[in-house]
Each structure stands twice: as structure tokens, then as C-alpha cells.
Amino acid sequence: MSKPSDLVQGTLDLLILKMLALESMNGWAISQRLKQVSGDVLQVSDGSLYPALHKLEQGGWIKAEWKASENNRRAKFYSLTRLGRKELEKEAANWRRLSAAISQVVEMEGV
Amino acid sequence: MRLKHWFYTVPLRLRSLFRRNLVEQELDEELRYHLERQIEVNLARGMPADEARYTALRAMGGIEQHKESCRDTRHVSFVEDLARDLGYGLRVLRKNPGFAAIAVLTLALGVGANTAIFSVVYGVLLQPLPYAEGDRLVTLIQAYPQMGLDTWGISQANFALYRDQNHVFENIAAFRSAGFNLTGGASPERLQATSVTAEFFDVLGVQPGWGRAFLLEEDAPGKNLVCILSYALWQRRFGGDPQILGQSLVLNGTPTVVVGIMPSDFAYPSRNTEIWLPLGLNPQRTSPYTHRGIARLRPGVSVIQAEEETTRIFRNAAQENPAIAGGAAPPPPDADIKTIVRPLKELIIGETKTPLLVLLGAVGMVLLIACANVANLLLARAASRARELALRFVLGAGTGRVVRQLMTESMLLALIGGVAGVAIAWWGVRLLKQLPALGQVPRLAEVSINPVVLAFTAAVVVLTGLLFGLAPALRARKMGLQAGVREGARSSAGRASRRMNDVLVAAQFALCLVLLIGAGLLLKSFQRLLSVSPGFQPENVLSMRLALPESKYEAAERPVQFFDSLLERVRGLPGVRSAGVVSLLPFSGGSTSDGFIVEGHDLESGGVAPNSQDRVVSPGYFQTLGIPLLRGRDFLPSDRADSPPVAIVDETLARRYWADGDAIGKRIRYGWSDQWMTIVGVAAGVKHLDLRETLEPHVYYPYAQGPSRQMYLTARTVGEPAAITAAIRSEVQALDADLPVWGVQPLADAVDQTLNNQRLTNLLLTAFAMLAVLLASVGIYGVMSLYVSNRTNEFGIRLALGAQPSALLRSVLRQGLALMLSGVAAGTVAAVIMTRTLASLLYEVSATDPAVFFFVPLLLVAVALLACSIPARRAMRVDPMVALRHE
Numbered sequence: 001m002s003k004p005s006d007l008v009q010g011t012l013d014l015l016i017l018k019m020l021a022l023e024s025m026n027g028w029a030i031s032q033r034l035k036q037v038s039g040d041v042l043q044v045s046d047g048s049l050y051p052a053l054h055k056l057e058q059g060g061w062i063k064a065e066w067k068a069s070e071n072n073r074r075a076k077f078y079s080l081t082r083l084g085r086k087e088l089e090k091e092a093a094n095w096r097r098l099s100a101a102i103s104q105v106v107e108m109e110g111v
Numbered sequence: 112m113r114l115k116h117w118f119y120t121v122p123l124r125l126r127s128l129f130r131r132n133l134v135e136q137e138l139d140e141e142l143r144y145h146l147e148r149q150i151e152v153n154l155a156r157g158m159p160a161d162e163a164r165y166t167a168l169r170a171m172g173g174i175e176q177h178k179e180s181c182r183d184t185r186h187v188s189f190v191e192d193l194a195r196d197l198g199y200g201l202r203v204l205r206k207n208p209g210f211a212a213i214a215v216l217t218l219a220l221g222v223g224a225n226t227a228i229f230s231v232v233y234g235v236l237l238q239p240l241p242y243a244e245g246d247r248l249v250t251l252i253q254a255y256p257q258m259g260l261d262t263w264g265i266s267q268a269n270f271a272l273y274r275d276q277n278h279v280f281e282n283i284a285a286f287r288s289a290g291f292n293l294t295g296g297a298s299p300e301r302l303q304a305t306s307v308t309a310e311f312f313d314v315l316g317v318q319p320g321w322g323r324a325f326l327l328e329e330d331a332p333g334k335n336l337v338c339i340l341s342y343a344l345w346q347r348r349f350g351g352d353p354q355i356l357g358q359s360l361v362l363n364g365t366p367t368v369v370v371g372i373m374p375s376d377f378a379y380p381s382r383n384t385e386i387w388l389p390l391g392l393n394p395q396r397t398s399p400y401t402h403r404g405i406a407r408l409r410p411g412v413s414v415i416q417a418e419e420e421t422t423r424i425f426r427n428a429a430q431e432n433p434a435i436a437g438g439a440a441p442p443p444p445d446a447d448i449k450t451i452v453r454p455l456k457e458l459i460i461g462e463t464k465t466p467l468l469v470l471l472g473a474v475g476m477v478l479l480i481a482c483a484n485v486a487n488l489l490l491a492r493a494a495s496r497a498r499e500l501a502l503r504f505v506l507g508a509g510t511g512r513v514v515r516q517l518m519t520e521s522m523l524l525a526l527i528g529g530v531a532g533v534a535i536a537w538w539g540v541r542l543l544k545q546l547p548a549l550g551q552v553p554r555l556a557e558v559s560i561n562p563v564v565l566a567f568t569a570a571v572v573v574l575t576g577l578l579f580g581l582a583p584a585l586r587a588r589k590m591g592l593q594a595g596v597r598e599g600a601r602s603s604a605g606r607a608s609r610r611m612n613d614v615l616v617a618a619q620f621a622l623c624l625v626l627l628i629g630a631g632l633l634l635k636s637f638q639r640l641l642s643v644s645p646g647f648q649p650e651n652v653l654s655m656r657l658a659l660p661e662s663k664y665e666a667a668e669r670p671v672q673f674f675d676s677l678l679e680r681v682r683g684l685p686g687v688r689s690a691g692v693v694s695l696l697p698f699s700g701g702s703t704s705d706g707f708i709v710e711g712h713d714l715e716s717g718g719v720a721p722n723s724q725d726r727v728v729s730p731g732y733f734q735t736l737g738i739p740l741l742r743g744r745d746f747l748p749s750d751r752a753d754s755p756p757v758a759i760v761d762e763t764l765a766r767r768y769w770a771d772g773d774a775i776g777k778r779i780r781y782g783w784s785d786q787w788m789t790i791v792g793v794a795a796g797v798k799h800l801d802l803r804e805t806l807e808p809h810v811y812y813p814y815a816q817g818p819s820r821q822m823y824l825t826a827r828t829v830g831e832p833a834a835i836t837a838a839i840r841s842e843v844q845a846l847d848a849d850l851p852v853w854g855v856q857p858l859a860d861a862v863d864q865t866l867n868n869q870r871l872t873n874l875l876l877t878a879f880a881m882l883a884v885l886l887a888s889v890g891i892y893g894v895m896s897l898y899v900s901n902r903t904n905e906f907g908i909r910l911a912l913g914a915q916p917s918a919l920l921r922s923v924l925r926q927g928l929a930l931m932l933s934g935v936a937a938g939t940v941a942a943v944i945m946t947r948t949l950a951s952l953l954y955e956v957s958a959t960d961p962a963v964f965f966f967v968p969l970l971l972v973a974v975a976l977l978a979c980s981i982p983a984r985r986a987m988r989v990d991p992m993v994a995l996r997h998e
Binding site: 026027028031045046047048050051054055057058059060063066069073074075076081083 | 116117118119120123124137140141142144145148149170171172173174176177180181183184185186
């Protein structure tokens with residue numbers, strides 16, 4: 001139940017990469033931002049965000065370092081690696097192509 | 112792409128593995144931070160503290176599961192589990208030192224024997240020849256069985272034909288072994304030489320380490336006064352002085368220039384070769400056929416293609432020039448004339464293949480028996496570990512996880528046994544290489560524990576670990592599957608494990624019996640062989656070799672004069688009963704034969720004279736060797752070159768032509784000669800290569816009528832034959848100070864040496880069979896002990912109810928016997944099938960010899976009953992009171 005489906009998982013990775021492309025963030029901040037941007041569409045429990053982050057980290061797409069957080073406590077901050085940046089470009093392009101294709105099919109009339 | 116990832120991932124994986132605590136702390140801290148921030152938010156929203164915490168926890172979901180998912184992303188749990196299982200396994204072994212010692216020793220013996228024998232099999236049979244692309248090297252033999260040509264070699268004329276007409280070889284050479292007397296130094300010495308055509312070193316792809324190879328123009332009669340030294344001779348005789356290049360040695364009285372020195376590892380055709388000389392090729396010489404042909408196939412040409420083409424060349428040439436095939440007339444179209452081409456490696460390996468493979472099979476069986484033993488030990492121990500495993504299952508361990516842990520323990524055991532086994536093998540190979548009996552095994556110097564052998568051992572270790580680990584692991588799996596039904600699981604798993612014990616022990620006995628029967632057959636065959644008479648009495652006979660150089664003893668009467676006076680001097684020595692010379696001594700490893708025609712048995716036109724061994728002997732030779740003269744007389748000093756030609760034949764030939772064997776007065780001649788020889792005596796048959804052979808017909812004639820410059824001197828002594836060596840040497844020196852004497856050996860040793868290979872096979876196979884019996888006995892002892900201790904309760908009750916202790920003993924022994932007999936029955940059937948591979952090694956013993964098949968199983972059962980009697984006696988002595996409290 002707490003494990004997102006494959007489609008959502010892929011999307012989740014993409015979203016995380018996208019967010020981290022702008023600035024380095026800690027897990028808490030990412031979860032807050034996720035809620036802001038996607039509302040309830042992505043039903044990701046707070047806990048299942050972490051396996052996704054760790055998977056990206058172990059895969060070499062993001063890297064982590066411990067820094068002082070907004071309220072001056074130690075937190076693990078993630079940022080994109082060079083590989084992550086490339087992956088984001090590739091995945092984003094894929095996503096655009098895919099979503100464009102799907103939109104086209106969905107909005108087609110008189111099939 | 113993957114590589115770039117490693118830049119990031121490898122440090123992370125290493126950190127996960129080796130800084131595990133830190134990584135775990137960080138995971139905790141990361142999640143705690145999240146939780147605390149959420150609680151703060153909830154508090155800020157006005158929730159009470161409890162609710163703020165509870166809501167935050169709920170939003171997180173199952174924290175432990177998320178942690179586990181995070182851990183999974185590290186991909187190191189396999190390694191971590193393995194490390195934990197290994198650590199646990201080591202602790203288990205340390206806690207049961209007795210079990211560990213027996214299991215490791217059993218495995219070490221099994222793996223060690225396999226590694227040692229495989230290293231020999233690899234070094235001798237499998238390893239490529241030490242020449243560039245050695246698999247393209249072949250040997251050539253010209254065969255015309257009716258002419259007695261089959262296993263000899265090729266003639267110089269044949270070589271020239273093949274060389275000039277073939278399209279299948281890149282290069283071809285011929286060579287033959289030779290000997291030269293080296294004089295001019297401190298003492299005369301006989302050199303083991305090989306006469307080669309100029310292409311010899313090119314065919315093998317090896318060049319001299321110093322100096323040069325032979326030139327094409329040096330390979331002609333009269334031009335061939337150059338030589339190449341072996342590294343060993345260079346070091347031994349000339350102290351490794353490079354100035355020797357360009358200098359002359361006196362070989363057979365002729366100055367010969369040293370043009371090259373071979374590298375130290377070059378040993379073709381044998382390690383004994385000390386010097387190579389050009390053959391001095393004469394393409395017109397159609398005999399003898401004693402040259403070995405060696406060639407390098409063109410890439411892509413098969414041995415069969417080469418054989419077809421060289422056979423065609425040989426057949427065509429024989430039609431044009433019958434002498435090529437040793438005949439006087441062109442051979443008939445259906446004549447079985449061919450050229451045999453064989454891979455060089457096959458020739459070098461020779462007859463060692465079968466014994467080596469038999470030994471490899473035998474050690475394989477020993478290893479299987481060892482595996483069964485360890486499996487039984489593990490099963491027995493598993494019974495006492497049942498509680499531990501049950502606890503694990505109850506605590507939620509997955510079946511797979513427990514099986515993996517048990518397999519890890521088995522592998523650990525196999526690994527330790529394997530390492531100890533390699534140590535045993537290393538020591539064993541050193542020991543093997545020092546055994547004098549191994550002197551005749553080819554390529555022995557190339558045997559070592561090398562990476563290929565170690566890879567084989569590693570594979571064996573993994574396989575053994577799997578084999579003996581399987582039984583306990585399967586049992587645990589069954590336990591895991593039945594973990595719910597506690598009571599049922601226990602008894603049925605117990606029964607299943609007992610059945611597995613029984614099957615393993617029966618299998619051990621079957622394997623053990625196959626080995627024992629194999630060893631029994633070989634030993635019986637060897638016993639037969641030892642009782643075979645060679646046809647002469649080798650004890651108290653000393654033999655040595657002499658070769659008179661042609662330069663000094665050119666006239667035909669010169670060698671006769673020399674040997675006459677030498678024999679006279681030797682017969683006069685104290686301690687010498689008789690002496691004689693012969694052109695080829697039995698058991699010296701050589702064979703010379705020719706076609707003979709008996710008067711009144713003329714050949715049909717185009718027919719071929721039947722072959723007999725021919726020997727030139729002096730008077731007194733038969734007496735010296737103890738070969739009985741059955742009829743007629745020995746040669747006499749009066750049988751001179753100018754007296755009527757005479758011969759002595761052996762009874763094999765005599766019986767072939769005259770039913771009563773009375774050949775005296777009949778006449779015989781060489782197929783190529785018109786000169787009749789009158790038969791004056793019939794000698795008993797003599798074996799000439801080894802004890803196994805069937806007797807071949809022999810023709811002897813006096814050395815005065817067919818002088819030979821190379822002779823074996825034989826002397827029958829009163830005492831220890833070797834003791835008169837020095838005396839004979841000085842007699843030779845007195846006659847010719849430049850004449851070396853070599854090959855000094857008591858004849859009994861020469862006969863004995865032909866048994867060495869067999870002795871070694873017997874020794875090893877018997878040792879392996881004994882090891883198998885020991886292991887199988889330990890196996891049945893262990894299983895019966897388990898059986899008795901499991902039934903202590905029952906035995907106690909039976910004793911308490913008045914059963915006779917002897918009845919209990921019988922009941923236990925009966926149980927053991929039943930177990931053995933099923934193994935023995937299976938083993939007998941297996942042995943009937945398997946011993947067929949031994950047939951070629953056996954002498955006058957059938958591979959299904961009834962006596963061996965009857966007594967050997969009996970012996971095995973007796974030994975096993977002895978092993979069973981120890982636990983059986985324990986059953987007899989059970990104290991009823993203790994037994995009832997048992998468990």
C-alpha cells in the first residue's frame with residue numbers, strides 16, 4: 001500500500017530530481033514541497049519518500065551531505081550529481097514526449 | 112555508463128559494508144528529523160502533544176519497513192548475511208572441535224588425493240605440449256604389416272618423399288636415436304644422441320639458445336660433422352663455457368664442431384638426449400625404417416587429411432620402387448600399405464592414459480565416499496541441532512534463509528577441508544615425483560600444482576560442499592515446511608533423516624566395493640605377472656653396453672677379435688661364472704626383427720617372409736643368461752666367418768614349422784638373402800620387452816658370422832653382480848682406453864623396472880581403496896552408533912524385561928548387515944560394469960574374476976561388521992535404569 005506503483009514511482013523519481021535541480025534540500029523539505037506541488041494526486045506517505053531518496057542516492061543520481069537546516073539543526077541535504085542532471089534531462093524529455101503523445105490520444109475525437 | 116555510476120556507488124557500497132553502524136545512525140537521524148519537524152508542525156497547528164506525535168507517526172507509515180526498504184537499496188544485505196553466517200559457522204565448528212576435525216580431515220584427504228592425481232593427469236595428459244602450437248605437431252610411421260612394418264618409423268627415402276611431395280605439412284623432419292663415444296677428455300664417455308634432419312628444430316619451433324641450428328647443406332653424408340649440445344651436457348662436461356662454440360669434439364673418433372647449445376628446458380625426443388647431430392640424409396636409402404617422422408600440420412589441415420595424402424605418396428612410390436616398402440616386387444593392389452599419422456602428444460603420452468584415468472576415477476570415488484561421510488556427520492549433528500532450527504523457524508526465519516545458513520556452514524567446512532587438501536596435494540605431488548617408479552611416466556617434470564589445477568580443486572570443493580550440504584539442508588527445509596505441525600515434524604523428519612543416513616552408508620559401501628574389487632583385480636594380475644618367468648634367470652647377471660667406433664674397427668674381423676679377447680679376459684675374472692655378448696639384450700627396451708624363410712616353406716610369389724626377432728650372440732650367451740638349450744648345441748668358437756653358416760632358433764619358431772619341435776639340421780635364411788643357415792640348436796623362448804608379452808619367434812646366429820659393433824656384454828657372477836663392474840671396466844680400458852662403457856645394470860633390475868608403472872598404479876589404487884574402506888567403516892560406525900543411541904530407551908526396556916544381551920547384539924549387527932548388504936549388492940553390480948575399464952591393465956585375470964568378486968565383498972563385510980560391533984556392544988551394555996531415564 002505504501003509502495004507507489006511503478007508509474008508513480010518513476011514520476012516520483014522525476015519530481016525529486018526536478019526539485020533538487022533547483023536547490024539542495026533535506027527529506028522533510030522535499031516532502032513538504034511534494035505536497036505543495038502535487039496536492040493529493042501523488043499519494044506518497046512521508047515514509048516511502050525515503051526509500052526513493054536512498055535508491056537515487058545509491059544509484060549515483062543524487063548525493064547527500066549533512067548541513068545545518070532552516071531551524072539550525074543537522075539534517076541530510078540531497079543535491080543532484082552530474083549523472084543526476086543528465087538523467088533529469090533525459091527523463092524530462094521522455095516525460096514530455098510521453099505526456100504529449102498521451103494527451104494527443106486522449107483528446108483525439110471520433111476514434 | 113555503468114562505469115560512471117561506480118564512481119558514486121562504489122564508495123557508498125563500501126561505506127554501507129564497513130561503516131554499517133554509522134550508516135544506520137544516519138538513517139535513524141534522518142527519519143527522526145523528519146518526525147520531529149512534523150511534530151513541531153502539528154503542535155503549531157494546536158494539537159496536544161500526544162496527538163501531534165501520533166499523527167506524525169501515522170503519516171510516516173511503518174518506520175521499520177521503510178528502514179528495511181532503505182537498507183535494501185544498499186544492495187549489500189547478501190554480503191552482510193554471508194559474513195554473519197560465516198561467523199556463526201566458525202563458532203559452531205569451534206564449539207564441536209571433534210566433529211570439525213573429523214570432517215575437515217575426511218575432506219582434506221579426499222580433496223588432496225583428487226588434487227594430486229589431477230595435477231598429474233593435467234601435467235601429463237591435458238597440458239599442451241611445451242612447443243608453439245604443439246597441437247599441430249604429428250608423428251609419422253610407415254606401415255606394411257605383412258612386411259613387419261607397423262610400429263617402427265620411416266626410412267630416409269620415405270622422409271624425402273613426404274618432404275618433397277606433400278601439401279599438408281608446413282614443415283617435416285626425421286630423426287633417430289644414436290649414440291656417440293666422446294673421447295679426448297678426462298675419460299671416454301657415451302653420449303645419448305639424436306640424429307636429426309636440418310628441419311628438426313624448425314618443426315618444433317625451438318632454436319638453440321646459443322649459436323645456431325643446422326644448415327640445410329650440413330644434412331648430407333660427409334658434411335654432417337657439426338653438433339648441438341644439450342644445456343645439461345654443456346654445464347656438466349664443459350662448465351657452461353661459451354667458448355665451446357666453434358670448437359671440435361671427438362665423437363666416435365671424428366672431430367665434430369659445436370655450432371649450438373639448446374635452452375635448458377628443451378628435451379626432445381627425451382630428457383636424456385645430450386647432443387644432436389645432422390642425420391646426413393641420403394634420399395636413396397630405403398632402409399632401415401628406424402627414423403621417427405615428425406611434422407607440423409599446415410593450419411586447418413586435419414590429421415586424417417595428412418594421413419590420406421602421405422599414404423597416397425607412399426603407395427605410389429612403392430609401385431615405382433618396391434624397395435620403398437621393403438619388398439622386391441611391387442606390392443599387390445590390396446596390400447595394406449599406409450602411413451600412420453598421429454598427434455605427437457598421443458605418442459608422448461603413450462600407455463599412461465588408461466592407468467591415470469583409472470586413478471582419477473578412483474580418487475573421485477574416494478571423494479564421494481568422503482562426502483557421504485561428512486553428510487552423515489552433518490545429519491547426525493542436525494538431530495541435535497533440531498531445537499535450534501525449530502526456534503529459528505518459530506521466530507519467523509524463512510526456510511530459504513535457514514537453508515542458506517546451513518549451506519554456508521557446509522561450504523565453510525568444504526573450504527577449510529579444501530585448503531588443507533591443497534596442502535596435502537602439494538606434499539603428495541612432491542612425494543610422487545620422487546618415487547623411482549615414476550621415472551617412466553612421460554612429462555613428469557611438467558607436473559605441478561598450477562592455477563589450472565587449483566581451479567579444478569576450487570570446483571571440486573564447491574561441488575563437495577553442495578553434495579554433502581544438500582542432505583542436511585533438505586532436511587531443514589522439510590522441517591521448515593512442517594514447522595506448524597510440531598509433533599509430526601519431529602518424528603517424520605527423524606525417519607527421513609535415518610533413511611538418508613542409510614542410503615548414504617549403502618552408497619559408500621557400493622563405491623568402496625568397486626574400488627576394492629578394482630584394486631583386488633590389479634593385485635591378483637600383478638601376482639600372476641610376478642610369477643611369470645621371462646625365460647631366463649636374471650639374478651646374478653650384470654649387463655653393460657659397448658659400441659666400437661667404425662673409424663677404428665672398420666674391418667669385419669676387428670669387432671670379433673675385440674669381443675673374443677674381451678670375453679676371454681672377463682671369463683678369467685674371479686667371481687665370473689660365464690660371459691657372453693648379444694646384439695640386443697632382453698628387457699633393454701629395444702626390438703629388432705626381420706623376415707625369415709624356412710627351407711621347404713617357400714613363399715608364394717609376392718608373399719612376405721614372416722617376422723622373427725633376430726639376435727647376434729657369442730658362444731656362452733645362453734649359459735650366461737640361463738636360457739635352456741632344449742636340443743642341439745650352443746655356438747662354438749669354431750663357428751667362424753669362413754665356416755658353414757649356422758643358427759639357433761627358439762622353440763616358438765621350431766614348433767611353428769615342425770610339430771615335434773625338432774629343427775636340428777633344417778635350414779633357414781633371411782628373406783633378403785640367399786645364404787642358408789643350418790639350425791644347430793633349439794633354445795627356450797624368451798620375453799624381450801616385458802613379462803606380459805606372448806613369446807615371439809627368435810633366430811640367433813653367431814657374432815663371428817654377422818659381426819656387430821654395438822653389443823651388450825653379459826656376465827653371470829658368483830655374488831652381487833654390481834661388485835664386478837670396476838673389474839670389467841678396467842679390462843675394457845686395457846683393450847681400448849678410448850672405449851666408454853655405459854648402461855651398467857644388473858639384469859634383474861632391468862626386468863624389475865618394466866613392472867614399475869604397474870607397481871605404482873597398484874600402490875596408489877590400493878592406498879585409495881584402503882582409504883575408502885577406512886572412510887566407509889567410520890561411516891557405518893557413525894550411523895550404527897546413532898542408531899543405538901536413538902534406541903537406548905528401547906534396549907533398556909528389553910533388557911529390563913529379560914532379553915539376552917547377546918540377542919540385542921545380534922539385532923544391531925543384523926541391522927548393520929542389512930545396510931551393508933544392499934550396498935555390497937549395488938557395488939558388485941557397479942563393479943562388473945566399471946572394472947571393464949581395467950581390462951587392458953590386467954594380465955591373465957578376467958575383469959570379472961570370480962575369486963576376487965567373491966572374497967573382496969566378504970572382506971569388506973567382515974571389516975564393516977567389526978566397525979558395527981563397537982556400537983553393538985554398547986547396546987548390550989545398556990544399563991536399563993539409565994536407559995529409561997534417557998531423553
